[in-house]
Amino acid sequence: MGDFERRLDTIWRIESPRLIAALARVTRDLALAEDIAQDAFVAALDRWRDGGVPENPGAWLMTIAKRRAIDRFRREDTLRAKTGELQRSTAHSISIESEIEMLDQDVGDDMLRLMFIACHPLLSREARVALTLRLVAGLTTAEIARAFLTSEPTIAQRIVRAKRMLAEARIPFELPSQAERMGRLSTVMEVIYLVFNEGYSATTGADVVRPALCEDALRLGRALTHLAPESGEVHALVALMELQSSRSAARAQTDGTPVLLADQDRSRWNRSSIRRGLSELERAHERGSLGPYGLQAAIAAVHARAATFEQTDWHGIAALYDALAEMMPTPVVRLNRAVAVGMAFGPEAALPLIDELEDEGALREYHLLPAVRADALERMMRYSEAALAFERAATLAKNERDRMFLHRRAAFCRNR
Amino acid sequence: MRFMVMVRSTPDIEAGVLPTTEELTAMGEFNERLAKAGLLLEGEGLHPSSKGARIRFDGENRRVIDGPFAETKELIAGYWIVKMQSKEEAIEWFRQAPCFNNGGTLEIRQIFEAEDFGENITPELREQEARLRIGGLGT
Incomplete structure (x- = not known):
């Protein structure tokens, strides 16, 4: 790839979400919006190769896109008029054209609207994630496929199907009503947090693609804090992600062996991530009582504030878990x-x-339940019961390293 | 990766001339675009160097020199901290930054990161276990 192509790639990454968001507003069709955006880009590529990239490529692309949108619209009208299908009144046509004329006017909520549509509850979780990364974060299909360890055609098909589904369901492109807004925001947050966790708990060796998902999720989350600044949970979600990623460098040895929080070298925690996380949490607090993301962020913040593991405020953490378990009484939270x-x-x-x-x-197949029970029994010096519980945990463990670790702890208890 | 984008000073800035309303508006719009793209971490403007000081280190000696400082073009008048995917992305964004006083220079520098994701990947189950044992879902 030459310098020119690389530069265009970068411009596409920067400009395409805004372009597609604006086009979706006027066409009310995601597939068409993306098509026109790509068309505009191909046209720009031809012109810029010789004439050079203009100072404001975004405005340029928007102008071409506008022209293309009007062309398409008129062509379709002519076609329909010929086949006698045209039912649109002239007045209607004019109103659509004037809407297209307003394409380059930032009506402010275009990006938010695009996020809501990409994360529409009608779609499966996988489809929401793929569509959001593609349209809102500007990732290529290949990048998404690599990040989710699947093939490019799989992701491409998932995106095509999602767009078709949205078109067939004729979902409204207007922003949801105030009453619906919180619910829709939480589907967007769920997608962002899914992307983050996909990167955070990456299972493959030295692959750097998946952790990049953490960065994409953070970028989307930060964007959302500016698009929907009124929601405390959005700020809390960003706080949670910042605080979790602040430990990235300390949470594993170079060979991938995880380091428990108690043993982590806290000097390797990223102070700027922590600072950003704490200030986002503060913003969440200012917007009212904490929700599930807020409470999880608050728990992470207690750890972040403790200079050493021994200084951790466990009473504070237990109280936060009380509140979280009340709100979200899932077995894992409990x-x-x-x-x-x-x-x-x-x-x-x-x-x-x-x-x-x-x-x-609950959690019958989950080795950590007997492991946590065994740990408590051991601390209470009920060693034979602890040994049994550790053995049971070992039989449930999913990998060899866990199994060996639990067997060792069982043996240790038996010998007491 | 994070970048620090520094605004080099100009004689006007050093003389304490404040930006005009138009300039402030343009800057506000640019910052809002960066923020709504989820890229802006911080951004601040600095007072003229006449309000600053330097400390010179020479062996055991410390010498404090009060501003202003002469070499205007080498001085920093403000900065952004942004998160970008590449230096190219940072350049593309900041080509579109509003221009002050019909001139000036922006300098883009990459920030060292403590985290090195590449070597710190943990298997999911071990991670879950680590999280549980220390009792923090959000850890």
Whole structure:
């Protein structure tokens, strides 16, 4: 790829989301919007190769896109008029054309509208993620495929199908009403957090593509804080992602072996991520009581503020988990809460919470439930019970490293 | 990757001439575009060097020199911290920055990062375990 092509790639990445967002507003058709944007880009490429890239490529692209949109619209009209299908009144045609004329006027909410559409509840989670990364974050199909360890045709098809589905359902392109807004924002947040976790818990060796997803998610999240600044949870989501990624450099050894929080070298935590995370959390606080993302961010913030593991405010963390478990009583949250309670008030307080989960049969296949129980029993010096629980955890463990680790702890308890 | 984009000073800025309303508006619009693209981390303007000071280190000696400083074009008048995918992306964005006083220079420099994602990838289950054992879902 030459310098010129590289530069165009960069310009596409910067300009395409805005271009597609504006085109979607006037065409009310994502596929068509993307088509016209690409058309405009191809036209620009031809002209810029000889004439050079103009000082304001975005405005330039917008002008070409506008012309293309009007051309297409007129061509379709002529076609329909010929076949006698045209039912549009002249007045209607004029109103569409004047809407297209307004293409380059930033009506402000174009990007937000595009996010809402890409994350429409009608679509599957996978489709929302692919569409958001493609249209809002400006990633190529190839980049998305690499990040999700799948083939390019798979992602391309997923995107095509999603766009078709949205077109067939004739979903409205207007911004959702105030009453609906919070619900729709949470589908956008869910997609962003999914992308983040996909990158954060990447399972493949030295692949740097997947962690780049963390950066994409953060970029989308930061954008959303400016597009929907009124929502505390959006700020909280960014806080949570900043605080989690602040530990990236400390959370694994060079060979990929994870380092537990207790053993992490806190000097390797990224202070600027922490600072940004804490100030986003503050903004979330200013906007009212914390929601699920806010509480998780607040928990991460307690860790971030502790100079050493020993200085961690476990009482604070346990209280935050109490609130989180009330709001989101999933077994995993409740198990986390049990661990926090154990750290704050001792294993005796944690054990009943763990037993409750076991009695319900929740997380039956999850090795961490017996592992957490074993840990509590060990601390209470009930060694033979602890050994049994560790053994059970070992049989449930999904990989060899975990299994060996749990067997070792079982053996240690048996020998006490 | 993060970049620091520095605004080099001009004689006007050093003389304490404040930006006009038009300039401030243009700057505000540019910053808003950066923010709405999720790229802006920070951005600040600096007072003229007459309000600043330098500390010169020479062996054991420390010498404090009060501003203003002569070499106007080498001085920094403000900066952005932005997150970009590449230096090329940073250049493309800042070519479109509003221009002050019919001139000036922006300098784009990459910031060193402590994190090195490449060597720090952890298997998902181990990560979950780490998170659980320390009792933080959001850790």
